[in-house]
Amino acid sequence: MLARDPSPPPLPAEGPIVAKPARGNESYIALVWRRLKRSWTGMAGLWLVVLLLVMAVFAEFLAPMDPKATDVGFAPPQLPSFHDKDGNFVARPRVYALADSADLDPVTFQPVVGPDYDHPRLLGFFTEGAPYKLFGLIPANRHFFASMDGQPVHFLGTDKFGRDVLSRAIHGSRVSLMIALTVVFIITVIGTTVGTVSGYFGGRFDIWMQRFVELVLAFPQLPLYLALTTLIPVTAPTNVFLAFVIIVMSALGWAQMSREVRGKTLALARIEYVRAAMAVGATDRRIILQHILPNVMSHVIVAVTLAIPTVVLLECFLGFLGFAVKPPLISWGLMLQDTATYSVIGTYPWILSPVGFVLATVFAFNALGDGLRDAVDPY
């Protein structure tokens, strides 16, 4: 037998058997981690995913303001400034709110609006501001980066009701990611179960199961979403509505996952270590749990990381159409509903900023998924 190229490092002579670790006694996780580290996009994706999750968990703390508090509508973004009224450099970052000067434009007679240099709002880390309950339990009022005296600051401007876009986007990540993770979790559990069972037992059960999977895959999804979401009464509480959206998305999404898992299982069910397990008398349950599942798991993990961005995008799309999340919950899709009018985007482009968050999420999970795909099969 020939060595595959490139040749493995030379092995010591076989004569006296020396248990020779190829590279120490490394666990599977360690091997995957070492290979993932080699792909810089994968690592970038991983860090971004971690950041996004931290953002979702500590949304209240990270958001500079209460996402429901209203201020001036469609206020433009205020960037932190290091200059005072006269243009001199100052150490403390600050923002200047827009304010009416007492003057009128001599031509149009409209009030002249400009930065209010007389009342700088000083910025700082860990400032006290709007009160909230961390994790819904611990009362707190510290914010990561906001104005020192609790006055409103809008780094990404405000929407039509004068709510802070940045704070809403940070809070929106919570619902958007929660939907994505829940849906993908349900999809994975159903898809993996159906896939392994169908692929392992084969025969008549597999044939009928696959026809059913094809039926689900062939469903025209968009009309179905619209039809199903209109089934639920408008007066239903938001939580019920959210649960319903998650169920509908999961019901349509598991089929693809089960297809992938079944394909892998089909190959594994004929591999020799599965035969060897049968030969020692292992039960089907044991073979599936011990031999098939751990070996398809790597593929499932990759499929999961690639499924999350699709659900995020779907939520965004349905939210834009007004079918996914209802106020008072906040999600990126819902925030983008405001951008439906072209003239609004033209005049107030900052309300598109949730798109940036969506892009970052999609990139992060896709990059991580690509990196993992290369890393999960280190043998």
Added chain:
Amino acid sequence: MTVVLAESFAPTVRHDHDGRQDQPIIDARNIEVAFKVEHGVVEAVKDISFQLYRGETIAIVGESGSGKSVTARAVMGLLSRRATVSPKSSICYDGQNILKFPESERRKLRGNRISMIFQEPMSSLNPIYTVGSQIVEAIRVHRKVSRRQAWARALELLRHVQIPEPEARLKQYPHQLSGGQRQRVMIAMALANNPDVLIADEPTTALDVTVQAQILNLIRNLQKELRMAVILITHDLTVVRKFSDYVYVMQHGAMCEHNVTERLFADPQHPYTQRLLAAEPRGRPQPLPEGSGAILEANDVRVCFMLRHGSFLKPDWRELVAVDDLGLKLCRHETLGLVGESGSGKTTFGQALLRLIDTRRGEIRFDGQPIQGLSRNEMRPLRSRMQIVFQDPFSSLNPRMTIGQIIEEGLVVNSIGATRAERVDRVREALVSAGMPGDILSRFPHEFSGGQRQRVAIARAIALEPEFILLDEPTSALDLSVQAQIIDLLRKLQDERGLSYLFISHDLKVVRALCHRVIVMQHGKIVEQGPVDEVLTNPKTAYTERLVRAAFDVA
């Protein structure tokens, strides 16, 4: 230098390797190839020099990982991108150092002056083009000839490599040809431009034993006719002895010894070469104790597979009879060989006897108890008494489980051993019996070499203390020296534990070393059976004779 080639197989080209006047066609000096890996570089080939003269065959011999293929690829200029050839290496073709050539110049040599045949005839032909168009492409890449001339040349080449009905073959696709025919097509492509040098990289490893001899004879005859120089890369010493004039032995990327074939085989100098030569399976099984009863009996076992022909709308199911009413009787302490070419149904028969494959009909008795009708649950109590060892140690161990878990599984499933500690003791004991250290329980299969893994697979089987083990080509994926060790191990275990083996193999050398009786199978039927010595020394059918000749024919 005059080249005289006799008709006999014995290498007849003699030369004084250093004192010749003739200029070598390939003069490789100090080849060094390194591969970039995660932690630095691995030197795959270290300081290899060899000379190849017109009209001779040199063999590069070594076990897997010894760097022989890498050396060949360096000559062809087909190394992967991660490989670097050291600047002090030189490979001179016809006096010019081709390592200094730009890629465009090397491409002109490749497939034209220097050709290569690969190990896998299945994957080295493109499945979506006809055989003819692939040969024509090989011709027209290097020569300005018309399409018509190229097709004529392709036909001539196929005649040359002795493919039956060459006109029809030209228009066929690779999947319509057998493995041997595909390898002949590969040879035809390699010869398309009358190369000076032909590199054959394990040209017959993937082929059946009987086809092997035909292909090697073909290469030899063509070499004689076209006065080519051939580099034969192989691990098979029988092949080396039969077909090469000069041998280079490689180990761990370095050259350990080189000499004229006859002298090398008669008087190996380097300890590695000596070990390699001694590694041929040898020894004989212990004689069978008197009056040992039957452990496994089978009568009229038939296994069929359903194949679908015809269209989707009008399916036409046909039965493929893989095992056609076979029977056997295996006694305690006995090893029964099951021999045949690939596709002869020997593995199917073996797995059917263990009830891993369903039988259509027939009777199977294990220790007197009929087992043919038992369900998987009813089979379970018997499982620990019958075990199996597979051919490929790479796919027979679950990569996600530790060695300890793999071996312990059978004990857990069959509720052997009351506590975990007791089971671990048995796992250790099995590992030690299989010649592995007992402290590797928490290691994973990928940390071990092929031979070590096969020992783990054997440990898994014997941990259950079975009475019968089905050995499905347990040595054919292993290197020669490892093969011999595994055979010794199997023989030792049989003596110690009174095991019965059903040994499936295509290699009659191994069968002779291990088996008491042998059954020869072809196309799902038994062609011949009897005591090993009788069958091997006095084969009654032409098929058996072919198998025997392929295995033992050195002269």
